[in-house]
Amino acid sequence: MRRLLLGASVAIVLVGAVTYWAGEQTEVVVLRTADRDGRRYETKMWAVDHRGEPWVRVANPQREWYRRLLENPSVELVRDGKTTRCTAEPDTTPATAAEVDAAFRAKYGLVDWWYGVLLRRRAIPVRLAADAAPAREAGG
16 A cells, blocks of 8 residues: 555656646746735746737636736736736637637647646636837846
């Protein structure tokens, strides 16, 4: 029994490590959100371009970054060394969700499927509409 538990624990750690590694091999962006008190948070995630704009997707609507985004949709997207101020606009329509899911599958392939199996529950796509302010270098 002890060997079985040890083997299962090692397998879980390996799956987690490989999943994390695979997820970092494609484009990863940073989304900056702020809470009610103005504290800023950075969350690493995937992004796709759809309909000429960047989109992200929350795997589970209970995630803290998504809850902050709902309270304050003014966010910053750090991508390719540039920071862009955006307004986050969740879109819960089934057609949009299917289109954005297809864009993620096309870009991230098997890793997107695997993350879906492990983490995705009621995923919601979020359009990041660029504000009028120009992009700037990341870091600020």
